[in-house]
Amino acid sequence: MFDHTRTDEFIDFIAGIPAIFHPKYAVDDEQLGEIWRHVGHSFNISEKEANAQWELLSRIHRIMNDDLPPQAFYSTTTSTGSEWLEAEQALAAALSPFYRLRLDFLLTDNQQKMKAVIGLVAIVALCVLETSATLQNVTVRGIAVCNKRRLANAQVQLYDRDTLDPNDLLAEVHTNREGEFELFGSEDEIGSIEPFIRITHNCNAKPGCSRRDDYDVPKEKIGDVYDMTYVTLDIIVHGEKEIC
Known part of the structure; x- marks a missing residue:
């Protein structure tokens, strides 16, 4: 055998x-x-x-x-x-x-040559894409508020939205005792990055559940600081999800 x-x-x-x-x-x-x-x-x-x-x-x-x-x-x-x-x-x-x-x-020899050419073209295309990608960054800060009180220990994540691939997590923190948070994230991307903030919290949530809200970062704030000031979590935002 x-x-x-x-x-x-x-x-x-x-x-x-x-x-x-x-x-x-x-x-x-x-x-x-x-x-x-x-x-x-x-x-x-x-x-x-x-x-x-x-x-x-x-x-x-x-x-x-x-x-x-x-x-x-x-x-x-x-x-x-x-x-x-x-x-x-x-x-x-x-x-x-x-x-x-x-x-x-x-x-056959011709087929091997063809595969070699295709492979070379793919490598060149990849190099072009890599060289055309630019490093972009954004800083986001704010204060999480629930029913007019600052909310501690809420999870805050900074993502870059991707169309074909899963969204890229750039940074993650939890709000401090004063409800404050600040994140910095950077990403190599062809074209402009599409950052957004995701906050997972228990403000006005059902027992045993949490709420998840997404907030887009304005394009003009890319490469700069986006100060969200007070983020009022008791207000339901479009696309909010409940996690139980």
Whole structure:
């Protein structure tokens, strides 16, 4: 039985025998059988087991690159996409981060060049995005008030709102005994950051529950100090949420 802890070694071994997968090496069945006997002997398995293991890896590599046409690959497999089992698809998904690039020697030269160009374009695009992002900051301060009294120990968080990703938490504090808070946060962002304050508190909340209010920071206060002065928490704001 094949020792799967030697999969990396097995792939490297096959990569050194292009006659197995490259069509320019016109080997006959007898020669190919001799090659597989040699592979099997090297890994303490039979010729049939060695061939089957390679067939599995070849199919898995196809699944990892299911967006590519058959002519993008050197090797041929005995199965087509519709015949691949769900187990192999799951295995391909699990192994893809580890073996997809290692098996890319099965791709034709043109396909490898194309992937290299795409990778280079992606790297350049990422560099452009990184260089176009600017570090922006904002300071927010205020006093939390509940029923005309300053509210201590309310949770105050400063976030940067993201459209596609989860909002980024920039800073977090709790109001002091006088209900005061001050936060500073900074973020590298393409375009303008969209900061907002989130206050979680128990002002006029149901027993065992808390209220959560969000307050947008004006755009003109980015790079400056936004003084909210008194934040009246007993007033219900739009979008308020109750947490129980």
